């Protein structure tokens with residue numbers, strides 16, 4: 001196989017990896033906030049269910065979670081889903097997993113906020129939701145950005161786990177080519193691709209961190 | 217006219233009795249100074265009066281409107297929409313400012329006007345700029361709180377409270393977090409407000425300031441008012457041993 005074919009194939013795979021990455025962030029970042037609200041709820045039932053959910057998501061391998069999401073409907077309920085469900089299963093698995101991690105990061109940020117900010121807002125007459133979205137959340141985002149950056153970088157590498165249910169992202173393709181060609185070169189090229197991907201991600205996150213560093 | 221009436225306020229934190237039984241009236245244009253050792257419940261009193269803390273029993277009335285009444289020995293709060301209206305009667309200046317660090321100086325002042333009082337951006341800006349001028353901070357309009365000295369931050373927080381046009385302004389040790397050389401600028405601002413007949417309730421450790429400025433001085437200790445009256449009476453001629461002991465530490 002020529003280099004150009006290899007690079008084209010891997011680029012196609014990379015596109016799928018990027019898709020998984022973007023969709024996961026788009027859904028898990030807001031979902032994480034909702035999970036945090038559940039985790040911090042005054043209602044003990046909601047709080048404990050959310051706690052259990054978070055502990056399962058963080059306490060079991062993501063790879064296993066992807067398999068459960070993909071094979072679960074068949075083995076548990078006998079539902080046969082089309083092959084195209086593979087990609088959806090990956091997104092569902094990633095979103096559920098990452099939302100749990102983001103939720104705990106959000107919670108740490110929210111709990112680190114000084115009480116005085118809530119009190120000042122209350123005395124000034126801000127409503128509860130105004131207080132959260134205008135006063136608290138922007139400051140929380142700034143505080144948690146380094147932790148979020150860590151997760152996002154991990155996510156780039158985690159996209160390769162989609163290979164367990166044979167979604168043709170970059171790693172899956174690299175593995176297929178490597179075994180067909182009896183060569184390790186595709187893996188190395190994939191490694192470079194992941195590195196470049198992460199370089200762009202890290203650069204973007206740094207840019208965002210700079211954006212919010214206008215205050216202390 | 218009475219702007220604020222507190223009647224038989226009681227407040228416990230679990231087993232700790234923090235406010236035993238306090239009543240106090242504030243007339244329009246009056247400056248009330250509250251002094252007393254730390255831990256005597258001064259902040260808790262202000263926090264109950266500004267609805268940051270819920271009282272166990274007692275009455276809280278602003279401009280004749282009841283925020284809290286007591287039924288069968290238990291405090292009953294007015295419905296939220298009434299409290300929201302009553303909330304507009306008072307403002308609070310915190311010891312540690314509590315400015316919003318992600319908002320510029322001017323936005324700290326204008327945002328509540330826009331978000332809470334639904335004023336137009338132009339109107340809010342006009343009010344904000346006027347107040348910054350009064351606080352001698354016009355040049356800091358676009359600065360962020362971290363770029364200001366403690367004294368400047370406290371002046372912004374006073375401006376932020378004044379912008380909402382409260383009838384009563386509470387101060388909880390407004391100079392305690394400041395370096396000694398910066399307390400003067402805050403006291404000067406409060407003096408100016410007193411000259412303009414702003415109604416204020418000030419918790420302070422600045423005894424000389426309280427004597428010069430207050431119409432009424434309250435000495436609190438152990439969750440009760442031990443002694444109150446004119447500055448002449450309470451500060452110059454205290455009757456109670458506890459007051460004398462407390463004041464002797466400032467001589």
Ligand SMILES: Nc1ncnc2c1ncn2[C@@H]1O[C@H](COP(=O)(O)OP(=O)(O)O)[C@@H](O)[C@H]1O
Pocket residue numbers: 229232234252253254255256257258259260261
């Ligand atoms: N949220 C709280 N929970 C428990 N105890 C409190 C709380 N706030 C204040 N206290 C206690 O109440 C007493 C009075 O406190 P405070 O009103 O802050 O006094 P001051 O402002 O006069 O120094 C202190 O003993 C303090 O420890």
Ligand SMILES: [Mg+2]
Pocket residue numbers: 258259260389
């Ligand atoms: Mg205090």
